[in-house]
Amino acid sequence: MCERERERERERERERERERENMGVDSAFVLDPEWRPKLGNTSNSSDQIPVIDLEPIWIHHPTRIQQVVEQIGEACENWGFFQIINHGIPLLLFDELKELAVEFFRLPVSEKRLVGRSLLNPLGFSDIELTKNVRDWKEIFDFVIRGVLEVPAEFEGNSEAVHQFQNKWPLNPSGLRDACEKWAAAVRILALKLLELISCSLGLSPTHFHDFFVGDTSYMRLNYYSKCEAPDLVLGVGRHKDSGGLTVLMQDEVEGLEVKRKDGEWIRISPCAGAFVVNLGGLFQVWSNDKFLSVEHRVVVNKHKDRFSIPLFLNPNHNTSVAPIEELLDAEHPPMYHPINWGKFYRRRKAGNFQNLGVENLQISHYLISQSTFVTSDYT
Numbered sequence: 001m002c003e004r005e006r007e008r009e010r011e012r013e014r015e016r017e018r019e020r021e022n023m024g025v026d027s028a029f030v031l032d033p034e035w036r037p038k039l040g041n042t043s044n045s046s047d048q049i050p051v052i053d054l055e056p057i058w059i060h061h062p063t064r065i066q067q068v069v070e071q072i073g074e075a076c077e078n079w080g081f082f083q084i085i086n087h088g089i090p091l092l093l094f095d096e097l098k099e100l101a102v103e104f105f106r107l108p109v110s111e112k113r114l115v116g117r118s119l120l121n122p123l124g125f126s127d128i129e130l131t132k133n134v135r136d137w138k139e140i141f142d143f144v145i146r147g148v149l150e151v152p153a154e155f156e157g158n159s160e161a162v163h164q165f166q167n168k169w170p171l172n173p174s175g176l177r178d179a180c181e182k183w184a185a186a187v188r189i190l191a192l193k194l195l196e197l198i199s200c201s202l203g204l205s206p207t208h209f210h211d212f213f214v215g216d217t218s219y220m221r222l223n224y225y226s227k228c229e230a231p232d233l234v235l236g237v238g239r240h241k242d243s244g245g246l247t248v249l250m251q252d253e254v255e256g257l258e259v260k261r262k263d264g265e266w267i268r269i270s271p272c273a274g275a276f277v278v279n280l281g282g283l284f285q286v287w288s289n290d291k292f293l294s295v296e297h298r299v300v301v302n303k304h305k306d307r308f309s310i311p312l313f314l315n316p317n318h319n320t321s322v323a324p325i326e327e328l329l330d331a332e333h334p335p336m337y338h339p340i341n342w343g344k345f346y347r348r349r350k351a352g353n354f355q356n357l358g359v360e361n362l363q364i365s366h367y368l369i370s371q372s373t374f375v376t377s378d379y380t
């Protein structure tokens with residue numbers, strides 16, 4: 001680093017410090033100016049991600065199911081995101097869960113840390129997660145849908161040792177576990193249905209992905225974004241792409257989720273009452289050999305209102321080797337990615353979310369065959 005860059009870095013640090021003093025926001029949350037959200041700059045409705053009606057699935061209407069498949073395929077190619085309505089999941093379950101979750105997040109932090117995540121165990125409560133090495137303005141609670149998470153013990157090297165982690169449930173409020181489990185069971189069925197539809201939209205059989213998701217590492221996250229004095233300096237979740245299979249998210253009525261459109265513009269998603277927001281993780285970008293996109297998104301926080309959301313991250317078994325699907329390859333479409341060992345990738349990403357490793361977090365793009373500097377044997 002040359003002297004001029006060092007001086008610029010010191011100036012940035014001084015600026016963050018001044019902002020911290022003025023705004024009452026800890027400098028750990030403050031983003032460099034280029035990454036800060038532009039508040040009030042929300043998009044109009046014609047820019048919205050597609051809203052897809054799933055009703056034909058439940059009434060078994062073959063022609064209209066085919067239309068749904070086509071709509072999903074187009075949304076996956078053009079946006080990597082869509083919303084779904086008529087999904088069949090009772091929203092009362094969400095309302096009940098939200099009430100209990102908010103009660104939990106409003107407990108003293110010392111009590112929440114009794115079920116806290118650690119460097120070793122990725123399940124439970126955290127208020128110190130980093131995205132791109134900056135602290136997110138959020139509190140989270142993670143739990144796995146199968147009750148147990150099986151992942152490689154180490155993310156480096158070739159060891160086949162496996163660690164098992166159990167969910168950590170708080171005693172207070174007492175109904176939280178039950179509400180989480182009911183919600184998770186219902187949304188998982190929906191997510192597996194979406195997996196089948198996405199598979200069809202790639203021209204594959206509906207069951208093509210089933211085997212990968214036996215003994216899955218899927219988990220759910222309760223996201224609580226408390227109101228913030230300086231929403232222009234921080235993000236609830238910094239810009240990122242989800243790295244797993246599929247994300248199926250329910251949000252409350254407070255907007256905040258923004259998606260990066262193909263032209264680079266950030267589009268605020270208007271919550272569509274009762275709709276799920278669905279987006280593809282990086283594994284689908286690999287499986288589809290870049291036909292489908294895993295798109296960057298972020299969460300803006302609010303000066304006046306708390307926000308609550310629950311994503312389900314549908315992720316395969318940790319042993320899954322993820323590579324472009326053979327049926328989609330030919331001489332004109334050679335594979336773009338090296339195979340990825342999902343379990344090792346997941347462990348490595350989690351470590352980066354927890355501590356500043358001083359380098360860019362591991363990304364799916366690091367496995368691009370064209371990225372010749374990457375040593376694949378480190379992580380596959």
Ligand SMILES: O=C(O)CCC(=O)C(=O)O
Nearest residue numbers: 223237251257299309311
């Ligand atoms: O809260 C949201 O709307 C999105 C959260 C998100 O992107 C994530 O947890 O990966």
Ligand SMILES: [Fe+2]
Nearest residue numbers: 240241242297
């Ligand atoms: Fe995300």
